[in-house]
Amino acid sequence: MLNPAAGHGRASREWPQVEALLRASGTSFSLIRESTRERALARLRALPPGPVVAVGGDGTAGALLPALAAGQRPLALVPLGTGNDFAGWLGLHGLGCLPDLLAGRAQARRLDLLRVQWQGPQGSGERLLMNGLGMGFDAQLTAALPRAPGWLPGQARYLWAALGTLAQMRLHQGAVRVDGQVLSSGPTCLCAVMNGTRYGGGFLISPESDPADGRLNVVVGQSLSRARLPAMMLKVAQGRHLAAAQVVHATGQTAAVTWQEPAWLHLDGDVVGEVTSLQAEVLPGALTLLGPARSG
Numbered sequence: 376m377l378n379p380a381a382g383h384g385r386a387s388r389e390w391p392q393v394e395a396l397l398r399a400s401g402t403s404f405s406l407i408r409e410s411t412r413e414r415a416l417a418r419l420r421a422l423p424p425g426p427v428v429a430v431g432g433d434g435t436a437g438a439l440l441p442a443l444a445a446g447q448r449p450l451a452l453v454p455l456g457t458g459n460d461f462a463g464w465l466g467l468h469g470l471g472c473l474p475d476l477l478a479g480r481a482q483a484r485r486l487d488l489l490r491v492q493w494q495g496p497q498g499s500g501e502r503l504l505m506n507g508l509g510m511g512f513d514a515q516l517t518a519a520l521p522r523a524p525g526w527l528p529g530q531a532r533y534l535w536a537a538l539g540t541l542a543q544m545r546l547h548q549g550a551v552r553v554d555g556q557v558l559s560s561g562p563t564c565l566c567a568v569m570n571g572t573r574y575g576g577g578f579l580i581s582p583e584s585d586p587a588d589g590r591l592n593v594v595v596g597q598s599l600s601r602a603r604l605p606a607m608m609l610k611v612a613q614g615r616h617l618a619a620a621q622v623v624h625a626t627g628q629t630a631a632v633t634w635q636e637p638a639w640l641h642l643d644g645d646v647v648g649e650v651t652s653l654q655a656e657v658l659p660g661a662l663t664l665l666g667p668a669r670s671g
Protein backbone atom coordinates (compact mmCIF):
# COMPACT_ATOMS: atom_id res chain seq x y z
CA MET A 376 0.00 0.00 0.00
CA LEU A 377 1.67 3.20 -1.15
CA ASN A 378 0.16 6.58 -0.21
CA PRO A 379 1.75 8.92 -2.74
CA ALA A 380 0.81 12.00 -0.67
CA ALA A 381 2.36 10.86 2.62
CA GLY A 382 5.30 12.84 3.98
CA HIS A 383 4.68 15.59 1.39
CA GLY A 384 5.66 13.16 -1.37
CA ARG A 385 8.45 11.41 0.57
CA ALA A 386 6.68 8.03 0.27
CA SER A 387 6.51 8.44 -3.52
CA ARG A 388 10.14 9.53 -3.77
CA GLU A 389 11.42 6.62 -1.70
CA TRP A 390 9.09 3.98 -3.19
CA PRO A 391 11.67 2.83 -5.83
CA GLN A 392 13.99 1.76 -2.97
CA VAL A 393 11.17 -0.21 -1.32
CA GLU A 394 10.17 -1.78 -4.62
CA ALA A 395 13.79 -2.78 -5.37
CA LEU A 396 13.98 -4.53 -2.00
CA LEU A 397 10.72 -6.39 -2.63
CA ARG A 398 11.80 -7.51 -6.11
CA ALA A 399 15.29 -8.53 -4.98
CA SER A 400 13.73 -10.80 -2.35
CA GLY A 401 11.58 -12.54 -4.99
CA THR A 402 8.43 -11.76 -3.00
CA SER A 403 5.25 -11.56 -5.06
CA PHE A 404 3.13 -8.56 -4.13
CA SER A 405 0.24 -6.41 -5.37
CA LEU A 406 0.86 -2.65 -5.32
CA ILE A 407 -2.10 -0.51 -4.26
CA ARG A 408 -1.54 3.13 -5.18
CA GLU A 409 -4.70 5.22 -4.99
CA SER A 410 -5.45 8.89 -4.46
CA THR A 411 -7.93 8.48 -1.56
CA ARG A 412 -8.07 6.39 1.61
CA GLU A 413 -11.50 5.00 0.64
CA ARG A 414 -10.29 3.68 -2.71
CA ALA A 415 -7.17 2.21 -1.14
CA LEU A 416 -9.27 0.38 1.46
CA ALA A 417 -11.66 -0.97 -1.18
CA ARG A 418 -8.70 -2.34 -3.20
CA LEU A 419 -7.23 -4.01 -0.12
CA ARG A 420 -10.56 -5.62 0.80
CA ALA A 421 -10.70 -7.21 -2.65
CA LEU A 422 -7.36 -9.00 -2.09
CA PRO A 423 -6.96 -12.38 -0.34
CA PRO A 424 -5.60 -12.38 3.27
CA GLY A 425 -1.85 -11.84 3.75
CA PRO A 426 0.59 -9.32 5.24
CA VAL A 427 0.05 -5.66 4.32
CA VAL A 428 2.93 -3.21 4.08
CA ALA A 429 1.82 0.42 4.60
CA VAL A 430 4.27 2.79 2.88
CA GLY A 431 3.42 6.23 4.30
CA GLY A 432 2.57 7.84 7.62
CA ASP A 433 0.26 6.96 10.47
CA GLY A 434 -2.76 8.02 8.37
CA THR A 435 -1.87 5.54 5.62
CA ALA A 436 -1.90 2.63 8.07
CA GLY A 437 -4.96 4.02 9.87
CA ALA A 438 -7.01 4.07 6.68
CA LEU A 439 -6.53 0.31 6.30
CA LEU A 440 -7.61 -0.71 9.80
CA PRO A 441 -11.14 -1.92 8.89
CA ALA A 442 -9.49 -4.54 6.67
CA LEU A 443 -6.82 -5.42 9.27
CA ALA A 444 -8.67 -5.48 12.59
CA ALA A 445 -9.31 -8.77 14.39
CA GLY A 446 -6.15 -10.33 12.97
CA GLN A 447 -7.47 -10.61 9.39
CA ARG A 448 -4.21 -9.28 7.94
CA PRO A 449 -0.94 -8.50 9.77
CA LEU A 450 0.45 -5.00 9.19
CA ALA A 451 4.04 -3.86 8.61
CA LEU A 452 4.91 -0.15 8.64
CA VAL A 453 7.38 1.55 6.31
CA PRO A 454 7.24 4.96 8.02
CA LEU A 455 7.65 7.55 5.26
CA GLY A 456 5.03 10.05 6.49
CA THR A 457 5.46 13.40 8.20
CA GLY A 458 5.07 12.66 11.91
CA ASN A 459 5.26 8.84 11.97
CA ASP A 460 4.30 8.99 15.63
CA PHE A 461 3.01 5.46 16.06
CA ALA A 462 5.95 4.00 14.15
CA GLY A 463 8.24 6.23 16.24
CA TRP A 464 6.86 4.71 19.43
CA LEU A 465 7.83 1.31 17.99
CA GLY A 466 11.31 2.62 17.20
CA LEU A 467 10.75 2.17 13.44
CA HIS A 468 12.43 4.48 10.89
CA GLY A 469 13.12 4.44 7.15
CA LEU A 470 12.35 0.99 5.79
CA GLY A 471 10.92 -0.10 9.14
CA CYS A 472 10.91 -3.85 9.58
CA LEU A 473 10.72 -4.56 5.83
CA PRO A 474 14.16 -6.24 5.61
CA ASP A 475 13.22 -8.54 8.55
CA LEU A 476 9.80 -9.23 7.02
CA LEU A 477 11.31 -10.23 3.68
CA ALA A 478 13.87 -12.43 5.43
CA GLY A 479 11.06 -14.17 7.36
CA ARG A 480 12.38 -12.83 10.68
CA ALA A 481 9.68 -10.25 11.52
CA GLN A 482 7.95 -10.75 14.85
CA ALA A 483 4.21 -10.38 15.27
CA ARG A 484 2.71 -8.61 18.26
CA ARG A 485 -0.91 -7.90 19.15
CA LEU A 486 -1.73 -4.25 19.78
CA ASP A 487 -4.94 -2.51 20.80
CA LEU A 488 -7.05 -0.31 18.56
CA LEU A 489 -9.59 2.38 19.43
CA ARG A 490 -13.12 2.43 18.04
CA VAL A 491 -14.49 5.98 17.98
CA GLN A 492 -17.99 7.29 17.26
CA TRP A 493 -18.82 10.99 17.06
CA GLN A 494 -21.77 13.29 16.53
CA GLY A 495 -21.73 16.91 15.38
CA PRO A 496 -23.34 19.62 13.26
CA GLN A 497 -22.08 17.95 10.06
CA GLY A 498 -23.43 14.52 11.05
CA SER A 499 -22.06 11.45 12.78
CA GLY A 500 -19.28 8.96 12.03
CA GLU A 501 -17.28 5.99 13.25
CA ARG A 502 -13.62 5.08 12.74
CA LEU A 503 -10.93 2.71 14.01
CA LEU A 504 -7.76 4.40 15.25
CA MET A 505 -4.26 3.15 15.82
CA ASN A 506 -2.74 6.13 17.60
CA GLY A 507 -5.35 8.52 19.00
CA LEU A 508 -7.48 11.64 18.69
CA GLY A 509 -7.61 15.20 19.95
CA MET A 510 -10.35 17.76 20.37
CA GLY A 511 -10.15 21.51 20.88
CA PHE A 512 -6.86 23.36 20.54
CA ASP A 513 -4.77 20.44 19.27
CA ALA A 514 -7.31 19.71 16.51
CA GLN A 515 -7.38 23.41 15.57
CA LEU A 516 -3.63 23.45 15.19
CA THR A 517 -3.67 20.14 13.29
CA ALA A 518 -6.00 21.86 10.80
CA ALA A 519 -3.36 24.61 10.39
CA LEU A 520 -0.48 22.14 9.77
CA PRO A 521 -0.85 21.95 5.96
CA ARG A 522 -0.11 25.71 5.83
CA ALA A 523 3.26 25.28 7.61
CA PRO A 524 6.37 25.67 5.40
CA GLY A 525 7.24 22.30 3.83
CA TRP A 526 10.93 22.53 4.83
CA LEU A 527 10.18 22.53 8.57
CA PRO A 528 10.74 19.16 10.30
CA GLY A 529 7.86 17.43 12.21
CA GLN A 530 7.92 19.03 15.67
CA ALA A 531 8.85 22.48 14.35
CA ARG A 532 5.83 22.34 12.00
CA TYR A 533 3.61 21.57 14.96
CA LEU A 534 5.02 24.50 16.97
CA TRP A 535 4.62 26.80 13.95
CA ALA A 536 0.95 25.79 13.65
CA ALA A 537 0.43 26.12 17.42
CA LEU A 538 1.75 29.70 17.55
CA GLY A 539 -0.34 30.61 14.47
CA THR A 540 -3.48 29.13 16.06
CA LEU A 541 -3.03 30.61 19.53
CA ALA A 542 -5.12 33.71 18.78
CA GLN A 543 -8.11 31.53 17.80
CA MET A 544 -7.79 29.26 20.84
CA ARG A 545 -10.90 29.23 23.00
CA LEU A 546 -12.06 27.21 25.95
CA HIS A 547 -15.00 24.84 25.46
CA GLN A 548 -17.45 23.91 28.19
CA GLY A 549 -17.27 20.14 28.26
CA ALA A 550 -17.54 16.98 30.31
CA VAL A 551 -15.12 14.04 29.99
CA ARG A 552 -15.92 10.63 31.46
CA VAL A 553 -13.64 7.59 31.65
CA ASP A 554 -15.37 4.26 32.36
CA GLY A 555 -18.45 6.29 33.32
CA GLN A 556 -16.63 8.38 35.99
CA VAL A 557 -16.31 12.14 35.51
CA LEU A 558 -12.65 13.01 34.90
CA SER A 559 -13.19 16.66 34.02
CA SER A 560 -16.09 19.08 33.77
CA GLY A 561 -16.02 22.77 32.85
CA PRO A 562 -13.78 24.97 30.70
CA THR A 563 -11.52 22.80 28.55
CA CYS A 564 -8.66 23.73 26.22
CA LEU A 565 -8.08 20.27 24.75
CA CYS A 566 -8.90 16.63 25.27
CA ALA A 567 -6.85 13.74 23.84
CA VAL A 568 -7.89 10.07 23.83
CA MET A 569 -4.80 7.99 23.09
CA ASN A 570 -3.70 4.47 22.34
CA GLY A 571 -0.13 5.55 21.50
CA THR A 572 2.06 7.98 23.41
CA ARG A 573 2.71 10.81 20.97
CA TYR A 574 1.34 12.91 18.14
CA GLY A 575 2.33 15.95 16.11
CA GLY A 576 5.75 14.58 15.17
CA GLY A 577 6.92 13.66 18.65
CA PHE A 578 4.79 15.51 21.23
CA LEU A 579 4.45 13.10 24.17
CA ILE A 580 0.82 13.94 24.95
CA SER A 581 0.22 10.62 26.73
CA PRO A 582 3.58 9.37 28.04
CA GLU A 583 1.92 6.66 30.16
CA SER A 584 0.11 5.01 27.21
CA ASP A 585 0.96 1.45 26.26
CA PRO A 586 -0.77 0.28 23.04
CA ALA A 587 -0.61 -3.31 24.27
CA ASP A 588 -2.20 -2.87 27.73
CA GLY A 589 -5.89 -3.24 26.74
CA ARG A 590 -6.60 0.31 27.93
CA LEU A 591 -6.97 3.80 26.49
CA ASN A 592 -5.55 6.97 28.06
CA VAL A 593 -7.31 10.32 28.33
CA VAL A 594 -5.47 13.61 28.87
CA VAL A 595 -7.41 16.86 29.42
CA GLY A 596 -6.00 20.38 29.45
CA GLN A 597 -8.52 22.43 31.42
CA SER A 598 -8.67 26.25 31.61
CA LEU A 599 -5.24 26.96 30.17
CA SER A 600 -4.75 30.59 29.15
CA ARG A 601 -3.20 31.66 25.84
CA ALA A 602 -0.23 33.07 27.76
CA ARG A 603 0.51 29.71 29.42
CA LEU A 604 0.00 27.47 26.40
CA PRO A 605 3.45 27.82 24.75
CA ALA A 606 5.20 26.84 28.00
CA MET A 607 2.78 23.92 28.39
CA MET A 608 3.55 22.76 24.84
CA LEU A 609 7.25 22.65 25.65
CA LYS A 610 6.39 20.45 28.63
CA VAL A 611 4.24 18.21 26.39
CA ALA A 612 7.19 17.85 23.98
CA GLN A 613 9.09 16.18 26.83
CA GLY A 614 6.09 14.39 28.38
CA ARG A 615 6.40 16.45 31.62
CA HIS A 616 2.88 17.97 31.64
CA LEU A 617 0.80 15.32 33.48
CA ALA A 618 1.63 16.76 36.93
CA ALA A 619 0.64 20.33 35.93
CA ALA A 620 -2.25 21.91 37.83
CA GLN A 621 -4.46 22.39 34.75
CA VAL A 622 -3.98 18.85 33.42
CA VAL A 623 -5.98 15.77 34.45
CA HIS A 624 -5.57 12.27 33.05
CA ALA A 625 -6.93 8.76 33.48
CA THR A 626 -6.85 5.33 31.92
CA GLY A 627 -9.75 2.96 31.28
CA GLN A 628 -11.66 1.00 28.66
CA THR A 629 -14.10 3.67 27.49
CA ALA A 630 -14.21 7.46 27.23
CA ALA A 631 -17.16 9.75 26.56
CA VAL A 632 -16.92 13.48 25.86
CA THR A 633 -19.72 16.04 25.46
CA TRP A 634 -19.33 19.68 24.46
CA GLN A 635 -21.88 22.46 24.95
CA GLU A 636 -20.68 24.02 21.69
CA PRO A 637 -18.99 22.13 18.80
CA ALA A 638 -15.25 21.51 19.19
CA TRP A 639 -12.78 20.56 16.43
CA LEU A 640 -11.77 16.89 16.24
CA HIS A 641 -8.75 15.18 14.68
CA LEU A 642 -8.46 11.41 14.33
CA ASP A 643 -4.89 10.14 13.98
CA GLY A 644 -3.97 13.59 12.62
CA ASP A 645 -6.89 13.78 10.17
CA VAL A 646 -9.19 16.75 10.96
CA VAL A 647 -12.76 15.52 10.45
CA GLY A 648 -14.73 18.62 11.54
CA GLU A 649 -16.56 19.84 14.63
CA VAL A 650 -18.27 17.54 17.12
CA THR A 651 -20.61 17.90 20.08
CA SER A 652 -20.10 14.42 21.51
CA LEU A 653 -17.72 11.48 21.13
CA GLN A 654 -17.42 7.95 22.50
CA ALA A 655 -14.28 5.82 22.36
CA GLU A 656 -13.61 2.22 23.40
CA VAL A 657 -10.48 0.12 23.33
CA LEU A 658 -10.38 -3.08 21.26
CA PRO A 659 -7.69 -5.13 23.04
CA GLY A 660 -5.24 -6.93 20.75
CA ALA A 661 -7.28 -6.12 17.62
CA LEU A 662 -4.23 -5.37 15.44
CA THR A 663 -1.44 -7.78 14.54
CA LEU A 664 1.63 -5.65 13.91
CA LEU A 665 4.84 -7.02 12.39
CA GLY A 666 7.98 -5.58 13.93
CA PRO A 667 11.72 -6.09 13.68
CA ALA A 668 13.25 -9.32 14.90
CA ARG A 669 14.05 -9.04 18.59
CA SER A 670 17.59 -9.80 19.57
CA GLY A 671 18.36 -12.22 22.35
Ligand SMILES: Nc1ncnc2c1ncn2[C@@H]1O[C@H](COP(=O)(O)OP(=O)(O)OP(=O)(O)O)[C@@H](O)[C@H]1O
Pocket residue numbers: 376377378379380381382383408409410411412415431432433434435436438455456457458459460643644645
Ligand atom coordinates in the same frame (compact mmCIF):
# COMPACT_ATOMS: atom_id res chain seq x y z
N1 LIG B 1 -3.61 4.79 0.66
C1 LIG B 1 -3.92 6.08 0.61
N2 LIG B 1 -3.94 6.74 -0.55
C2 LIG B 1 -4.18 8.04 -0.58
N3 LIG B 1 -4.44 8.82 0.50
C3 LIG B 1 -4.44 8.23 1.68
C4 LIG B 1 -4.18 6.84 1.79
N4 LIG B 1 -4.21 6.53 3.08
C5 LIG B 1 -4.47 7.66 3.74
N5 LIG B 1 -4.62 8.70 2.91
C6 LIG B 1 -4.85 10.12 3.25
O1 LIG B 1 -3.58 10.81 3.16
C7 LIG B 1 -3.37 11.58 4.34
C8 LIG B 1 -1.89 11.69 4.64
O2 LIG B 1 -1.34 10.40 4.87
P1 LIG B 1 -0.41 10.09 6.13
O3 LIG B 1 -1.11 10.51 7.38
O4 LIG B 1 0.02 8.68 6.04
O5 LIG B 1 0.84 11.02 5.85
P2 LIG B 1 1.45 12.16 6.73
O6 LIG B 1 0.37 13.07 7.24
O7 LIG B 1 2.55 12.75 5.93
O8 LIG B 1 2.11 11.32 7.95
P3 LIG B 1 1.79 11.29 9.54
O9 LIG B 1 0.33 10.98 9.71
O10 LIG B 1 2.65 10.18 10.08
O11 LIG B 1 2.16 12.65 10.05
C9 LIG B 1 -4.17 10.84 5.43
O12 LIG B 1 -4.58 11.70 6.44
C10 LIG B 1 -5.33 10.22 4.68
O13 LIG B 1 -6.50 11.00 4.72
